[in-house]
Amino acid sequence: MPNKNSLRVLSGIQPSGSLHLGNYFGMMSRMIKYQSQNELFCFIANYHALTTLPDSKSLSSNTFNAACDFLALGLDSEKSTFWVQSDVPEVAELTWILSSQVGVGLMDRATSYKDKISQGLKPNMGLYSYPILMAADILLFDTEIVPVGKDQKQHLEMARDIAIKFNNSYDDTLIIPEPDIDEGTKLIPGIDGRKMSKSYNNTIPIFDSEKNIRKKIMRIVTDTADIDEPKDKDTPLFQLYCLFLDSNGKQDLSERYDGKGLRYGDIKQEFFETMMDYFRPYREKRDALSSNPEKVYEILEHGAKKAKHVACEVLERVRLSAGVNYRS
Ligand code: TRP
Numbered sequence: 301m302p303n304k305n306s307l308r309v310l311s312g313i314q315p316s317g318s319l320h321l322g323n324y325f326g327m328m329s330r331m332i333k334y335q336s337q338n339e340l341f342c343f344i345a346n347y348h349a350l351t352t353l354p355d356s357k358s359l360s361s362n363t364f365n366a367a368c369d370f371l372a373l374g375l376d377s378e379k380s381t382f383w384v385q386s387d388v389p390e391v392a393e394l395t396w397i398l399s400s401q402v403g404v405g406l407m408d409r410a411t412s413y414k415d416k417i418s419q420g421l422k423p424n425m426g427l428y429s430y431p432i433l434m435a436a437d438i439l440l441f442d443t444e445i446v447p448v449g450k451d452q453k454q455h456l457e458m459a460r461d462i463a464i465k466f467n468n469s470y471d472d473t474l475i476i477p478e479p480d481i482d483e484g485t486k487l488i489p490g491i492d493g494r495k496m497s498k499s500y501n502n503t504i505p506i507f508d509s510e511k512n513i514r515k516k517i518m519r520i521v522t523d524t525a526d527i528d529e530p531k532d533k534d535t536p537l538f539q540l541y542c543l544f545l546d547s548n549g550k551q552d553l554s555e556r557y558d559g560k561g562l563r564y565g566d567i568k569q570e571f572f573e574t575m576m577d578y579f580r581p582y583r584e585k586r587d588a589l590s591s592n593p594e595k596v597y598e599i600l601e602h603g604a605k606k607a608k609h610v611a612c613e614v615l616e617r618v619r620l621s622a623g624v625n626y627r628s
Contacts (some may be wrong), residue, residue, distance in 0.1 A: 322496030
């Protein structure tokens with residue numbers, strides 16, 4: 301059991317396709333750290349994904365796959381509370397109650413909505429009120445800390461504004477969450493040297509076939525330095541390989557980059573083998589989970605039950621404060 305003095309940390313992740321090294325060394329490693337030190341609540345945000353992924357087959361398979369990915373990579377469903385958003389539909393009720401507190405002007409200022417529209421997405425009401433659903437996700441669990449990337453900073457400010465407004469309109473009912481903005485984690489480069497991101501199509505996936513992973517690694521951009529020239533270390537291949545090396549390993553690699561006779565093709569092959577060795581146990585666990593969906597459903601059901609327990613308590617408080625519960 302988490303100790304009573306630990307903070308409640310909550311995070312939601314959209315099920316958006318296969319996890320890559322950028323996710324693993326960024327978000328995932330933070331989660332695991334939170335899991336060991338705090339009370340972690342973590343869910344797969346399939347209601348959020350619904351606003352931009354109307355294809356039902358992809359939504360359901362992405363949701364299942366995301367669950368397998370997280371469980372395989374070390375999300376511990378006993379230590380933490382891990383569930384699928386739609387398994388605790390109380391969040392939709394809270395979204396509605398909060399919606400009545402939110403001025404349209406606040407939503408109009410949401411930059412992520414504007415970005416999505418400018419990328420050509422057809423605006424729907426779900427996309428428009430996305431920040432209110434996100435506020436409900438956070439507030440429904442008395443969350444104290446929300447670790448988010450910079451892109452989610454505004455959403456978190458909105459969640460705080462909404463909670464403060466609710467508390468001012470009614471009694472002090474909701475916990476005001478604090479953001480933990482991820483400035484520190486280093487940028488993980490993609491195979492083209494830009495930030496690793498699905499939208500740049502430059503990722504190295506973790507759970508793809510060995511063949512595809514190798515293909516991606518072989519495509520990492522390198523320069524045309526002569527074999528006997530010292531090589532540039534401020535480059536994606538060097539940085540990516542280093543993620544898997546201890547300080548001695550890094551030192552060795554660095555010396556090889558400084559010396560003569562280094563072939564990028566050899567380094568890529570070594571990096572591939574190192575990466576596969578590192579992820580082998582996770583890949584095996586992932587296979588075991590995905591070939592036993594009943595087991596995964598059971599784990600998620602258990603998580604939903606734990607999450608629902610907290611959600612119902614908080615929602616009851618909200619209903620009372622707002623006068624929705626007319627029997628009191
Ligand atoms: N909007 C977040 C994203 O796209 C996902 C998310 C949904 C979330 N609800 C949340 C993150 C609550 C933190 C807390 O990354």
